[in-house]
Amino acid sequence: MRFDIVTLFPALFEGYLGEGLLNKAIKNELVDIHRHDLRDFAPDSVHRPVDDKPFGGGPGMLIQVEPTVKCVEAVQAMSPMPARKILLTPGGKRFDQRMAEEFATDQRLILLCGRYEGFDQRVTDIWQPEEISIGDFVLNGGEVAAMVIIEAVIRLIPGVLGDQQSNIDDSFSQGNRLLEFPQYTRPREFRGHTVPDVLTGGDHGAIAKWRAEQSRLRTQARRSDLLVESENDIKNPNA
Numbered sequence: 001m002r003f004d005i006v007t008l009f010p011a012l013f014e015g016y017l018g019e020g021l022l023n024k025a026i027k028n029e030l031v032d033i034h035r036h037d038l039r040d041f042a043p044d045s046v047h048r049p050v051d052d053k054p055f056g057g058g059p060g061m062l063i064q065v066e067p068t069v070k071c072v073e074a075v076q077a078m079s080p081m082p083a084r085k086i087l088l089t090p091g092g093k094r095f096d097q098r099m100a101e102e103f104a105t106d107q108r109l110i111l112l113c114g115r116y117e118g119f120d121q122r123v124t125d126i127w128q129p130e131e132i133s134i135g136d137f138v139l140n141g142g143e144v145a146a147m148v149i150i151e152a153v154i155r156l157i158p159g160v161l162g163d164q165q166s167n168i169d170d171s172f173s174q175g176n177r178l179l180e181f182p183q184y185t186r187p188r189e190f191r192g193h194t195v196p197d198v199l200t201g202g203d204h205g206a207i208a209k210w211r212a213e214q215s216r217l218r219t220q221a222r223r224s225d226l227l228v229e230s231e232n233d234i235k236n237p238n239a
């Protein structure tokens with residue numbers, strides 16, 4: 001899978017690309033990441049400005065439409081692979097696991113990361129990206145959101161995770177509406193906190209039952225909204 005990241009700060013991704021899961025996926029040629037600097041498409045090649053004041057007044061600056069559209073069209077043309085076009089913005093459709101599972105089936109994602117007050121509206125009007133937000137909070141730019149999306153997507157690509165089963169058990173995976181059960185490892189006792197006996201008893205039926213109940217209790221306590229969704233799905237499976 002190919003990712004093209006369009007940004008004013010390509011260097012922000014260096015640490016992220018060089019570590020962990022993503023770095024392994026790149027080395028195993030399961031993922032291919034390309035970074036593109038919006039400033040390379042600035043009309044003035046000396047100072048390379050790509051922002052300007054908003055018409056009608058208001059705070060801050062906007063990223064101009066000309067360098068942006070020239071950049072994303074040039075990036076798109078760099079590969080014949082069909083690409084899903086994504087613009088990160090606080091006002092976008094909320095990213096979730098279902099969306100991650102959908103994106104993981106694409107050959108290529110182009111992620112457009114804004115800064116300042118965002119992009120001139122004509123970037124959306126002309127390039128027609130999907131506008132995506134990672135949540136109801138405000139960041140300073142789209143780069144962190146792009147990393148969130150890349151991470152959520154690449155872990156779904158076959159071969160990236162050592163054990164695909166851990167994907168299936170995850171909260172929210174494949175329509176799973178329950179939060180993950182509590183997990184324990186050695187030692188069996190630490191500062192008076194012991195591992196629940198059922199987990200060390202070897203009765204796999206009892207373990208599965210305990211884990212299901214723990215997931216339900218945890219979801220009830222922290223995300224009862226998910227239980228409502230789950231009940232609705234059961235009542236209206238075709239909804």
Ligand SMILES: N#Cc1c(-c2ccc3cc[nH]c3c2)n[nH]c1N
Nearest residue numbers: 088089114115134135139142145
């Ligand atoms: N996605 C997303 C975002 C953002 C975001 C994205 C782009 C820019 C460009 C300037 N400020 C930005 C904030 N904030 N919160 C989210 N969930």
